[in-house]
Amino acid sequence: xxxxxxxxxxxxxxxxxxxxxxxxxxxxxxxxxxxxxxxxxxxxxxxxxxxxxxxxxxxxxxxxxxxxxxxxxxxxxxxxxxxxxxxxxxxxxxxxxxxxxxxxxxxxxxxxxxx
Amino acid sequence: xxxxxxxxxxxxxxxxxxxxxxxxxxxxxxxxxxxxxxxxxxxxxxxxxxxxxxxxxxxxxxxxxxxxxxxxxxxxxxxxxxxxxxxxxxxxxxxxxxxxxxxxxxxxxxxxxxxxx
Numbered sequence: 001x002x003x004x005x006x007x008x009x010x011x012x013x014x015x016x017x018x019x020x021x022x023x024x025x026x027x028x029x030x031x032x033x034x035x036x037x038x039x040x041x042x043x044x045x046x047x048x049x050x051x052x053x054x055x056x057x058x059x060x061x062x063x064x065x066x067x068x069x070x071x072x073x074x075x076x077x078x079x080x081x082x083x084x085x086x087x088x089x090x091x092x093x094x095x096x097x098x099x100x101x102x103x104x105x106x107x108x109x110x111x112x113x114x115x
Numbered sequence: 116x117x118x119x120x121x122x123x124x125x126x127x128x129x130x131x132x133x134x135x136x137x138x139x140x141x142x143x144x145x146x147x148x149x150x151x152x153x154x155x156x157x158x159x160x161x162x163x164x165x166x167x168x169x170x171x172x173x174x175x176x177x178x179x180x181x182x183x184x185x186x187x188x189x190x191x192x193x194x195x196x197x198x199x200x201x202x203x204x205x206x207x208x209x210x211x212x213x214x215x216x217x218x219x220x221x222x223x224x225x226x227x228x229x230x231x232x
Contacts, residue, residue, distance in 0.1 A: 107155065
């Protein structure tokens with residue numbers, strides 16, 4: 001069965017610091033990978049996604065993620081965080097080539113940015 | 116464009132009572148999902164509808180949970196009777212599933228936070 005691991009439960013950074021949130025998944029086949037974000041009081045929304053092609057994908061608000069197949073990882077990065085990046089971040093995976101396969105979410109990482 | 120609408124936003128009930136949640140997906144979206152999110156966890160799929168057909172309900176505890184999506188638009192999720200362990204946020208999402216695409220973006224509603232006392 002697929003699973004997603006987010007090792008950092010809570011990350012605290014100062015503004016302008018660089019960010020990297022870890023995500024590892026377990027599935028040997030073709031996968032689609034996602035990062036979702038939930039800002040305080042708001043809906044869960046898609047930050048970025050990887051289907052195929054360039055393993056470095058860019059999302060909204062300056063975020064990017066790199067798919068490393070050999071490491072089963074899809075870490076989220078941002079070179080310089082802002083206070084407004086305070087949110088909960090969820091990594092997710094679903095089986096590729098099938099829109100019928102369900103999305104498996106990680107347990108989330110809470111990011112707190114000190115102004 | 117209106118997003119996914121859910122009601123109520125909050126619900127507090129005593130155990131053994133029934134409860135129902137309502138979801139109105141984005142107009143034109145043919146696929147609807149119900150998720151449960153426990154505290155400190157990511158969302159877990161309970162049931163997925165394609166139009167009015169439930170195509171994946173393997174994670175729905177069928178002894179107490181039921182769902183319906185009449186006419187392939189709005190959906191309700193019911194728990195009867197509720198147990199203490201049902202306290203969670205119940206999320207609804209919808210997507211426009213197109214043939215041949217490996218993934219169709221899901222749009223989430225604000226959720227209903229259920230507290231069972």
